[in-house]
Amino acid sequence: MLEFLFNPPGVCLIGASHSPEKLGGIILKNLLRYGPGRIYPVNPHYDELMGIKAYRDIKSLPETAALAVIVRPAPEVPGILSELAGKSKCAVIISAGFSEVGRTELQEEVRRAAKEAAIRVLGPNCMGVYYPANKLDTSFLPEGRPVRPRSGNIGVTSQSGSVMASIYEALEASDAGVSKTVHYGNAADIDEGELYEYFARDPETRVVVSYIESVGDGRRFIEKAAMLAREKPLLVLKAGKGSSGVKAAFSHTGRLAGSYEVFSSILKQFHIREAANFERFIDAAKALSYQEPKKRGGRKVLILTNGGGDGVLASDESMKEGLDVAGIPENKYLRLKSSFPPYYGVGNPFDCTAESKDEDYENVLRELKDDYDGFIIIALTVVSGISERIVGILKNLRKGTGKPVVFVTGKDEIGQKMEKMAEEAGVPSYPMPERAVRALKSILE
Amino acid sequence: MGEMEEKIKELIKGTGDKEVLLEHEVKGFLKELGLSVPCGVFVTGPCSALQIKHLKKPLIAKAASRLYSSKSDIGGVRGDLRTRSEVNAAIKDLMEIRGAEGVLVEEMAAGRLEVIIGGIIDPQFGPVVMFGLGGFFVEAMRDIVFGLAPIAKEDALELIHRIKGISLLKGIRGKPPADVEAIARAIVVISEIIGTGLVEEIDINPLMAYSEGAMVLDAKMRVKRPG
Numbered sequence: 001m002l003e004f005l006f007n008p009p010g011v012c013l014i015g016a017s018h019s020p021e022k023l024g025g026i027i028l029k030n031l032l033r034y035g036p037g038r039i040y041p042v043n044p045h046y047d048e049l050m051g052i053k054a055y056r057d058i059k060s061l062p063e064t065a066a067l068a069v070i071v072r073p074a075p076e077v078p079g080i081l082s083e084l085a086g087k088s089k090c091a092v093i094i095s096a097g098f099s100e101v102g103r104t105e106l107q108e109e110v111r112r113a114a115k116e117a118a119i120r121v122l123g124p125n126c127m128g129v130y131y132p133a134n135k136l137d138t139s140f141l142p143e144g145r146p147v148r149p150r151s152g153n154i155g156v157t158s159q160s161g162s163v164m165a166s167i168y169e170a171l172e173a174s175d176a177g178v179s180k181t182v183h184y185g186n187a188a189d190i191d192e193g194e195l196y197e198y199f200a201r202d203p204e205t206r207v208v209v210s211y212i213e214s215v216g217d218g219r220r221f222i223e224k225a226a227m228l229a230r231e232k233p234l235l236v237l238k239a240g241k242g243s244s245g246v247k248a249a250f251s252h253t254g255r256l257a258g259s260y261e262v263f264s265s266i267l268k269q270f271h272i273r274e275a276a277n278f279e280r281f282i283d284a285a286k287a288l289s290y291q292e293p294k295k296r297g298g299r300k301v302l303i304l305t306n307g308g309g310d311g312v313l314a315s316d317e318s319m320k321e322g323l324d325v326a327g328i329p330e331n332k333y334l335r336l337k338s339s340f341p342p343y344y345g346v347g348n349p350f351d352c353t354a355e356s357k358d359e360d361y362e363n364v365l366r367e368l369k370d371d372y373d374g375f376i377i378i379a380l381t382v383v384s385g386i387s388e389r390i391v392g393i394l395k396n397l398r399k400g401t402g403k404p405v406v407f408v409t410g411k412d413e414i415g416q417k418m419e420k421m422a423e424e425a426g427v428p429s430y431p432m433p434e435r436a437v438r439a440l441k442s443i444l445e
Numbered sequence: 446m447g448e449m450e451e452k453i454k455e456l457i458k459g460t461g462d463k464e465v466l467l468e469h470e471v472k473g474f475l476k477e478l479g480l481s482v483p484c485g486v487f488v489t490g491p492c493s494a495l496q497i498k499h500l501k502k503p504l505i506a507k508a509a510s511r512l513y514s515s516k517s518d519i520g521g522v523r524g525d526l527r528t529r530s531e532v533n534a535a536i537k538d539l540m541e542i543r544g545a546e547g548v549l550v551e552e553m554a555a556g557r558l559e560v561i562i563g564g565i566i567d568p569q570f571g572p573v574v575m576f577g578l579g580g581f582f583v584e585a586m587r588d589i590v591f592g593l594a595p596i597a598k599e600d601a602l603e604l605i606h607r608i609k610g611i612s613l614l615k616g617i618r619g620k621p622p623a624d625v626e627a628i629a630r631a632i633v634v635i636s637e638i639i640g641t642g643l644v645e646e647i648d649i650n651p652l653m654a655y656s657e658g659a660m661v662l663d664a665k666m667r668v669k670r671p672g
Contacts, residue, residue, distance in 0.1 A: 218569035222593070250465075250514050251648035251665050253563025253575050256589055262567050265591035268607060269600070 002190070002198045004090035005122060006131050006180055008067035009037045011138075012088065014058065014080055015071035015095075016041030018049050023094065023140045024071050025050075030137040031069070040065045058083040066090065068119070069128065069138050074098055074106060077124065078113040085117035092138050093123035099186050100125050111188050126185025127161045130168075132178065133204065139183075141165060152177015154289045155205035157184060157195050159213045163239075166278070167211065175423055176286040179204040191216065193224035200228045207288040209235045209281065218263075226270040233288045235273045235442075237281040238263060273445060280438055283430065287439035290428040291404050297444040298373030299324040301437075303349035304364055305378035306356035306386065310408065311349030314376050314433035321441045325349070329371055336367060357385035362393045369397060374404040374440050378433060381410035381418070391418055395425040404443040406436040449637045452478065457643050457668060464670050465511040469549045471664040475649070478634045481660045485551030490540075491533045497550060502527045505553045506535040507663075512544035514665070521545075524553060554662055558613060558623045559651035562632050564594060564639025566646075574636035576601075576628075578610040580651030586610075595640035601632040614654070627659035628652065638666075645669050 011031055017024030024043075028050055031039045039052060040061055046054045055061055058080070068088040070080055074097030081091060091114065098107040107124065114121045122128055128138030132151040149171040156178055158164040164183045171178060179202065182195055192210060199208045208228060215221040228234050241260040267274050275281035301323045305311035318325050325348050328336065337346045340360070345351030350368075352360045361377065375397065379390045390409075398405050407422045407429045409415040419429040430436040456474050460466060466474070472482040486496050487509065497504065508521035516522050521542055523535035536548045559580025567573040574596055577589035590607045592600060605614065605625055616622035631652055638644055645667040653660045 215569060218567070219571060219593070222570070250667055251563060251565070251646040252561055252583060252650050253565050253648050254646050256563075256577070256584065256587065257565050257567065257573070257575060257591065259567070259569060261589070262570060262573055262591045265589075265607075266570060266573075266593060268590075269592050269604070 002090075002120070002194070004066045004120070005092075005129055005182075005190075006136065007036065007134065008090070010040060010062070010064035011037060011067045011069060011136075012040040012042055012055075012058075012061055012065035013069045013071070014042045014084075016043045016046075016049055016054065018043075018046060020142075026140045026142050027069060027071060027094065027138065029143070030139060030141075033135045033137065035135045038064065058087065061087050063087055067092070067138075069094060071095055071140070074103070074124070078106075078109040081110065081113040081117050081119055081121075084119060088119055090120045091122070092126065092128035093121060093185075094126065094128065094138075094140060095123075096125040098124045098188070107186060107188050114189060121189040122182070123185040124188060127164065127183040130178070130181040147172045150175075150177040152179065152289055153204065153206035154178045154285055155199040155202065155208040156181035156210075157192050157199075157208070158182075158211040159184065159187075159192070160211060160239075161185070163211045167209075167282070170278070170282040171285065174282060174286045175420075176282075176289050179206075187216065193220050196224040196228040196234070200231045205232065206292070207233045207235065207285065209237070209285045211237045211239070211281075213239050218266075222266060222270055225267075225272050229270065229272045233273060233293050235275055235281065235284055235288065236267060237275045237278065238267075273442065279435075283435050283439045284442035287404075287406065287428050287442050290423070290426055291398075291443050293443045293445065294373075294404070297404065299444065300326045300372045301374045301376060301440060301444075302368055302372040303376045303378070304352070304361060305349050305376075305380075306352045306354065306383060307378060307380045308345060308349075308351045308353070310378045310380065310433045311345075311351055314378065314408075314437050315349050317434040317437040318376075321437060323374075323437070323441060323444070326372070328368065332367055332371070336364070339363065354383045355385065356383055358387055358389040358393065360385075361390060365393065365397050369401050369403075372403075374406075374444050376406055376408070376433070376436055376440060378408040378436075379418070380408075381412055381415040386414075388414075388418055388421060391421040391425055391427075394422060394427050398426060404440055406430065406440045408433050408436045449478065449634070450641055453638055453641050454643065457641075460668060462670060463511075464668055466666045466668065467509040467511065467546060467549075468507065468664060469509060471647075471666045472661060474666065475634065475661055475664060478638075480631055480634055481658060483551040483554055483660060483662065485549055487547055487549050488536060489547040491536055492529070492550060494529055497529060497532060500550070501552045503553050504532060505551050506532060506539060507549045507551070508539040508542045508545045509547045509549055510542065510544040511546070516663075526550075554653055554660055555655075556653070557656070558654040560628060560654055560659075561589075561648070561650040562628075562635045562652055563648040563650070564635050564644065564646065566639070566642070572636070572639045572642065574604075574632060574639060576604055576608065576632055578608055578613060583650070592636070594636035596633060596636040598629055598633055601629040601636070602626075604632065605629060621656040623654035624657050624659055627657075628654050631659055631661070643669055
């Protein structure tokens with residue numbers, strides 16, 4: 001049961017320190033923010049640490065210390081797990097120095113000790129869990145370094161700690177929030193497959209994003225990933241794309257089958273999304289967290305802009321992404337042409353020019369909302385006719401059609417305000433048309 | 446599915462203890478599983494008129510050897526043979542190639558669309574089937590897709606539609622569409638073979654796809670042997 005990982009009645013820290021410079025001190029400081037339960041620091045030299053009662057040994061811990069966070073040297077860990085039997089149900093092993101440095105037998109010992117003690121293990125060599133809604137943070141990342149994302153609906157799994165830290169920063173900068181994040185390290189026990197099972201059932205998580213370097217059992221990984229992808233969107237960023245055909249020069253197939261190509265192809269076989277790089281990973285994560293993807297959402301997109309060049313950029317990117325920048329239906333073209341000044345670009349992209357006003361957007365969308373599957377709205381704020389009313393128009397479009405809508409606006413004061421308002425209204429905003437297009441594609445996929 | 450698996454296991458038993466099978470042995474194997482192969486005869490010396498009488502000319506002669514992974518690279522192929530003396534001259538030449546155990550003399554197949562179907566044991570995913578466009582040029586074009594093996598016919602069809610050059614299969618520049626069902630059947634058979642876990646690698650390159658049917662023009666197989 002992974003519940004003890006996320007909602008433990010109490011957390012003990014084996015290797016707690018008094019010093020905020022040591023890992024054991026940083027982790028303790030992070031843990032002290034945990035709301036729903038008590039923290040039990042364990043250190044043989046102290047009766048009190050950072051203002052709360054400390055325990056000299058594991059023996060003296062009460063049973064409510066259900067989650068153990070362990071940050072002692074690697075060789076001590078198997079013994080610690082044995083001692084925790086009966087006290088803890090789950091352990092996050094922060095300690096490094098196991099299979100990642102070749103000490104596979106030591107990692108095996110950890111696995112065995114945990115099994116005998118009936119304790120589920122995350123790690124070793126991991127940062128554990130960040131669950132902002134519950135104020136749970138088992139990591140050794142100091143507060144604000146990096147800034148953490150707010151609470152939201154994106155579930156994150158990562159095989160790398162440093163990438164997890166980058167994901168925090170990027171999601172925070174994009175104003176996207178996380179439900180729970182798990183850095184699973186060496187995956188001696190709990191692996192990404194089990195986390196996928198958990199997230200599939202977790203009502204707080206709408207989309208799961210996953211940074212992966214390698215998978216142990218490919219078939220098991222795919223089975224769990226495919227099962228999750230049937231419930232909610234799963235987006236994978238796979239690192240380690242270096243081409244490496246299998247050594248055997250005997251067959252063409254053997255020469256052609258690089259491990260990344262096989263992995264990527266099989267993800268497609270099971271309809272699991274894959275991001276080409278980190279930026280697209282984050283942009284898509286944000287988009288999917290704002291708007292539910294539509295199964296068979298269609299490919300026709302309307303680009304509505306007041307900057308002709310931006311419209312072209314959006315159009316180019318749309319075609320590159322396989323979206324259909326379909327022309328305006330014939331029967332509506334004449335009506336639209338006659339309702340706007342002659343210098344407006346009536347078509348797709350629809351260009352309201354520098355003379356654009358909020359009502360223009362409203363009128364075009366009222367006319368065309370049923371003819372397209374997704375909308376890219378570009379409202380540059382360098383023109384005076386654009387105001388915050390645009391956001392209300394976008395909100396109505398979303399509410400009225402339920403179709404995906406993405407927004408691009410200026411970076412000035414008004415633009416920043418509109419961006420914030422748009423996102424509060426559930427419309428993700430991007431600084432450049434191309435990114436907005438790719439985000440829309442990830443929702444329509 | 447179990448029936449085909451049983452049959453494959455029987456056929457593998459029948460290959461003795463050889464690791465690398467010769468082209469005609471692999472073709473015989475695939476023929477037993479329902480795939481089309483060119484009519485031909487395997488000889489270890491000059492052929493008689495009777496042996497090649499029923500074969501439609503022109504013929505192609507290919508050296509059979511376990512040593513080389515590409516016959517054309519070592520000049521082990523002679524095509525456009527129309528008379529018995531031409532065939533026997535070719536056989537004489539080819540038998541001189543180091544490691545040649547014999548010569549496969551076949552009807553030359555008409556050209557249409559070359560595809561490749563292969564199976565390997567991937568370290569991450571186990572048995573995996575590959576489909577690609579390009580035949581001879583597949584390594585340059587790399588228009589290939591992979592799927593877990595064994596694969597069902599509907600999934601094989603979906604796999605086929607994922608390649609970049611799908612328009613070639615659907616028929617362009619006045620050419621009729623290729624028989625995608627026949628290709629899918631071949632993918633299923635190869636996936637079943639690699640799916641048994643008894644085979645290390647298998648390749649059909651090329652499978653020539655026509656508007657009706659598909660034919661195995663060349664094939665390789667390496668059986669898993671203990672030790």
